[in-house]
Amino acid sequence: MKAAVIPGLFLVGATALGAASVSAAPIPAPARQEQLRALVTQDCGSCHGMTRKGGLGSPLLAENLAGIGDEALVATILDGRPGTPMPPWRALLSEDDALWIVHHLKGEMP
Amino acid sequence: MKRLAVVAALVALSACAEAPMRATGDLGLVVERADGALQLVETSHNTRLSRVSGLGDLSHASVVYSRDERYAFVFGRDGGLSKVDMLSGRVVGRVMQSGNSIGGAISQDGRLVAVANYTPGGVRVFDTDTLEMVADIPALGADGQTSKVVGLEDAPGNRFVFSLYDSGEIWLADLKDPKKPAIRKFTGIGKQPYDALVTEDGRYYMAGLFGEDGIAMVDLWNPEAGVRRILDHYGKGQQPLPVYKMPHLEGWAASGTQAFLPAIGRHEVLVVDTTTWREVGRIAVAGQPVFAMLRPDGRQMWVNFALPDNGKVQVIDVPSLSVVKTIEPGPGVLHMEFTPRGERVWLSSRDADHVTVWDTETLEQVAELPASKPSGIFFTARAHRIGL
Numbered sequence: 001m002k003a004a005v006i007p008g009l010f011l012v013g014a015t016a017l018g019a020a021s022v023s024a025a026p027i028p029a030p031a032r033q034e035q036l037r038a039l040v041t042q043d044c045g046s047c048h049g050m051t052r053k054g055g056l057g058s059p060l061l062a063e064n065l066a067g068i069g070d071e072a073l074v075a076t077i078l079d080g081r082p083g084t085p086m087p088p089w090r091a092l093l094s095e096d097d098a099l100w101i102v103h104h105l106k107g108e109m110p
Numbered sequence: 111m112k113r114l115a116v117v118a119a120l121v122a123l124s125a126c127a128e129a130p131m132r133a134t135g136d137l138g139l140v141v142e143r144a145d146g147a148l149q150l151v152e153t154s155h156n157t158r159l160s161r162v163s164g165l166g167d168l169s170h171a172s173v174v175y176s177r178d179e180r181y182a183f184v185f186g187r188d189g190g191l192s193k194v195d196m197l198s199g200r201v202v203g204r205v206m207q208s209g210n211s212i213g214g215a216i217s218q219d220g221r222l223v224a225v226a227n228y229t230p231g232g233v234r235v236f237d238t239d240t241l242e243m244v245a246d247i248p249a250l251g252a253d254g255q256t257s258k259v260v261g262l263e264d265a266p267g268n269r270f271v272f273s274l275y276d277s278g279e280i281w282l283a284d285l286k287d288p289k290k291p292a293i294r295k296f297t298g299i300g301k302q303p304y305d306a307l308v309t310e311d312g313r314y315y316m317a318g319l320f321g322e323d324g325i326a327m328v329d330l331w332n333p334e335a336g337v338r339r340i341l342d343h344y345g346k347g348q349q350p351l352p353v354y355k356m357p358h359l360e361g362w363a364a365s366g367t368q369a370f371l372p373a374i375g376r377h378e379v380l381v382v383d384t385t386t387w388r389e390v391g392r393i394a395v396a397g398q399p400v401f402a403m404l405r406p407d408g409r410q411m412w413v414n415f416a417l418p419d420n421g422k423v424q425v426i427d428v429p430s431l432s433v434v435k436t437i438e439p440g441p442g443v444l445h446m447e448f449t450p451r452g453e454r455v456w457l458s459s460r461d462a463d464h465v466t467v468w469d470t471e472t473l474e475q476v477a478e479l480p481a482s483k484p485s486g487i488f489f490t491a492r493a494h495r496i497g498l
Contacts (some may be wrong), residue, residue, distance in 0.1 A: 050143065
């Protein structure tokens with residue numbers, strides 16, 4: 001969404017630095033990214049499937065998330081979905097962590 | 111195909127002729143969830159015998175055993191049902207029976223294996239010899255919607271019992287005639303049953319509720335009496351904590367007249383009197399319990415926890431209801447399994463990539479086995495336990 005208003009030069013620069021995010025939010029350090037990748041596979045995977053095809057939780061494949069805004073997904077991760085088993089992860093994840101996970105799930109981050 | 115089968119049989123025969131004789135009573139499987147593989151282990155000397163691969167998505171996989179303890183039936187997340195020969199360590203049958211499944215059970219007579227499915231929601235029943243489907247039970251709830259099925263358990267009388275997560279129902283399916291399952295439905299049992307158990311004697315089916323505090327219980331000796339709610343409002347007036355991992359109820363057992371259940375969203379194990387089914391106490395523990403499992407003699411209980419306390423395991427002395435030791439066997443403890451008579455317990459530490467074996471008397475570690483992202487541990491002695 002924000003990509004449209006960010007100058008192309010900035011995007012090129014960011015990519016050159018190894019950061020593919022289009023948002024201005026700080027990106028978790030590589031070691032933290034490693035932890036988050038494991039968390040998504042293992043802990044999110046408990047309900048959403050390690051292949052993200054869903055289980056007790058809904059599927060989290062890039063195609064399932066494509067039409068949903070980053071902010072809504074970040075809110076779901078941090079605050080959970082009341083009335084469902086999706087818990088609020090705010091105690092364990094920062095906003096930057098959650099945004100990185102959203103990009104990761106959408107296939108925008110390795 | 112036929113020729114191939116004959117060749118395969120000959121190869122198998124000649125392999126048998128060379129291999130030493132072996133029984134299966136001290137064998138087990140450790141799920142390596144990320145690799146879609148199983149480790150075949152034995153508990154007499156705490157060793158790995160072989161590795162079985164090609165089982166698909168094994169996140170949340172579980173295993174039941176044939177009555178002769180020769181074959182394991184493995185339920186994968188991706189709907190795969192695999193039959194593994196515990197002697198050869200090979201996959202001898204496999205069907206993709208749905209798009210997404212959560213576990214299963216084997217019938218009292220050992221002839222049927224049933225699988226609980228999320229997508230499409232329902233239960234499918236297979237012949238344990240051929241893995242041919244003999245019954246298909248779609249879970250169309252009273253609300254007219256298809257529901258995910260959870261908590262599928264076996265019960266005496268060749269029955270299976272399971273819960274409908276979305277519509278809040280318990281179904282009791284009698285498969286004496288597998289082609290014509292007779293189903294009794296209990297509706298309005300409570301919100302979001304998430305897992306269930308059958309007591310060791312096969313008498314009670316209990317479904318834990320996620321959407322509200324409490325347990326929905328059916329007396330299988332007297333199903334006409336309907337569903338009874340127990341432990342209602344056990345968390346009344348308290349704000350439950352975020353639940354980062356659902357508790358598991360299978361492995362529940364009673365010690366004397368006391369039974370123990372993981373409280374959902376609380377750092378507590380509930381103590382229940384099995385003569386009245388009322389709560390008689392709570393044990394404060396280090397985190398939200400996932401498994402609260404009794405040693406087979408009922409003297410000890412071992413408890414593991416959800417994030418962020420999933421690196422710990424606590425041992426509780428049952429007579430005094432007190433924590434006697436907190437151990438840290440490696441981060442990401444997902445499961446535990448006692449040897450049949452309980453002198454050892456095996457613990458899987460997913461994030462440490464190992465399984466550790468503990469002496470349950472000294473509470474010291476006696477062995478460590480490497481394993482890739484291990485989760486469930488299942489020993490063949492389960493073959494002879496109702497509800498496992």
